[in-house]
Amino acid sequence: MNAPSTSPIWWEDAKKHLRSVDPILSKIIDSVEEPPLQGLGDVVITMCNAVVGQQISAIAADAIWSRLIHFLGGEFDSSKVLDSDEESLRNVGLSRMKIRTLKGICDSAELLRQIEWDSKNQNEIQSIMTEIWGVGPWTAEMAMIFSLHLPDILPLGDIGVIRSIEALEGKGEMNDSEILERAEIWKPYRTCAVWYLWRQHDDEPVLY
Incomplete structure (x- = not known):
């Protein structure tokens, strides 16, 4: 299978879902300009x-x-x-x-x-x-x-994602269980949520 080199086909559905379940994340999505998630393809x-x-x-x-x-x-x-x-x-x-x-x-x-x-x-x-x-x-x-554009990835080892989720909650350090609980409402589109947590801090979109 060739890896996709364009934006995920589920992207707009993901944004719609996230806006409906998380008012805080909805504001972040609205504040971030496109482009959406893209990758190097390979x-x-x-x-x-x-x-x-x-x-x-x-x-x-x-x-x-x-x-x-x-x-x-x-x-x-x-x-x-x-x-x-x-x-x-x-x-x-x-x-x-x-x-x-x-x-x-x-x-x-x-x-x-x-x-x-x-x-x-x-x-x-x-x-x-x-x-x-x-x-x-x-x-x-x-x-x-x-590369594979899986829609529901939550990288618990990404310090930027973890700090952003902690900021959403307005509290100090959270453990993995608390992070997973906070992100539960984002399923099945946690990848999209992660993208916007990155994007709120970076003028240039993350690209791997």
Whole structure:
């Protein structure tokens, strides 16, 4: 299955649902300009881009990704990543651990692109992706959101999402159970809610 490269077909239904169940989130949706959720389309590229963005600022991640693409000749190429030596990739700004993870993803690129993702549930998808060294739940969730466009993903490991939900409640630190309870009304479109929680803080749309 080719991953979608356009906005999700369920996007408008999701916005309608969220507006109907959550007045606070409805105001956030109304305050954020389009475009809606979009992704890079390719599951391998999305996973690699997410790895680059782990535990660093969005500005730093964008800069490193841009340097990587320039180094690869202007477009992402899994085979070129595999052929690149560690020193060259380190000069782009990647850590050794991220280089190892990127190479692991690229080594599995053919398999990842052949999988019929729409025949699998979220747990199955995450299990497949996290078999690759260095790929954790958050990276898999970014792939499910931005490449596979699954409608009901809530990344509990995303600090920006968690802090935004805490702000909605106007309280301090919330545990996972409390976060899940607050997000229950957003089902089956938690991905859309997550997108708008990101967008309220970022002038530029998140893209993986």
